[in-house]
Amino acid sequence: MNHFYKESFLKEIDFSKAEINYLIDFAEHLKNLKQNNIPHQYLYGKSIALLFEKNSTRTRSAFTVAANDLGAYPVFLGKDDIQLKQKESIIDTAKVLGGMFDGIEFRGFKQSDVEQIADYSGVPVWNGLTDEWHPTQMLADFLTLKEKFGNLDGLKLAYLGDGRNNVSNSLLVTAAKLGVNIQVGAPKQLWPTDEVLKIALDEAKQNGSKVLITDDPIEAVKEADVLYTDVWISMGEDVDPTDRIKMLRPYQINRHLLNQTGKSETVVMHCLPAFHDHDTVIGKKLGEQFGMDALEITDEVFNGPQSIVFEEAENRLHSIKAIMAVTLGDLFIPEYLF
Structure with missing residues (x-):
């Protein structure tokens, strides 16, 4: 049974401590698979829409590479590529894309926009950033800290x-x-x-x-720290x-x-x-x-x-891959973990 299957990832508030920790640990596992060249095509044959109102380096790159690693086909849809909000509403766009794609990433301004896409598309939606929340960044950040310190509690x-x-x-x-x-x-x-x-x-x-x-x-x-x-x-x-x-x-x-800080290891x-x-x-x-x-x-x-900025940047890939895999892939995740 997959605890996350067909769920969207829109903001941290929606997930428990156990769920976030699981995603961090799974991201670490997927990172290890990639580093050892072990295939992990959990989304083989799926099609992913990458919907961007805001420009991006890490989010776009991470979602694209993650989709490819997982065996999916990513399609980039920039603000000048489609009719989003100009000739077609968020809701209409969500319905159209939901009928063609298996999952949708959205990076834009309003949190209400990504929420509407999730409500009306009928497929998992992933928040690549809005003005209110940046949840995929958090998984990368705390994965990086767990790698560095071995544990998160009390940091x-x-x-x-x-x-x-x-x-x-x-x-x-x-x-x-x-x-x-x-x-x-x-x-x-x-x-x-x-x-x-x-x-x-x-x-x-x-x-x-x-x-x-x-x-x-x-x-x-x-x-x-x-x-x-x-x-x-x-x-x-x-x-x-x-x-x-x-x-x-x-x-x-x-x-x-x-x-x-008073700490040399900060x-x-x-x-x-x-x-x-x-x-x-x-x-x-x-x-x-x-x-x-x-x-x-x-x-x-x-x-x-003391900078771990670029380790943090790389981990955007692995954390985003974990989110896509658990929400769209038919994985077995024991319920007792939650």
Whole structure:
């Protein structure tokens, strides 16, 4: 019996601690199979729609390679390739794609859009990112931490930056579910919403984790095993860069802040892309405008010995593959695991 069969993967709230841990462990298993060149075509002959409103490197690459590894056929549908929202509604699009494809990935803006696609398509739908949640990133992140530390229970993770964005929301809820202590360092104007914070606190109470929200970056990183950050302005977000960068400058992950953890073994994570130098058009423009060599993370730390950023990026593939396999593949998963 497959506990996940025909289910969608839309946000972390929908899954229990046991279910998330199973997906992390299964991703680790699939990673081992790939590294040893052992075929695992659980989705042989299936067709997968990759529906993208937002551009992507890791999400698109991971879903494409994952589908191929699993024996499925991925078809990329970018915002300029189909009539999504221009001439055809989300619901109509969902019904059409659901009649042709066995599963649908959606990466876009509104959480309500991916929810509608799941409601009306009749096939498993996977959230590749919305403005509210980034659940596939979380499986990759906590798989990476489990590989690094051997266990998740009791780890202390500090997130610094925009505390209201999708990555912060997902880290709060997922960490709290998994028994990982989560500390968010952000200016008060960018603290998590009361709704997200309540979910995290309820999960923390059930799973023995602690939640701290502070505007003091030093307090946020104290005794942290992990420092995590994200870009300061999310894709499609309409804000004044001057105000945002001035607000978040004290939360930059640099050598000084990393030293404040008091732990030599602290690791550093970033979901990417990162403005750690001037080697991108946007990074160069903003860096020169504000007189900064880097924005949310310095190059010294990003490419330093404590960074596990690229291990984290690779694990997007294995975690996404696990989600696709368990929701669309006819696997036997013992019920006692849950």
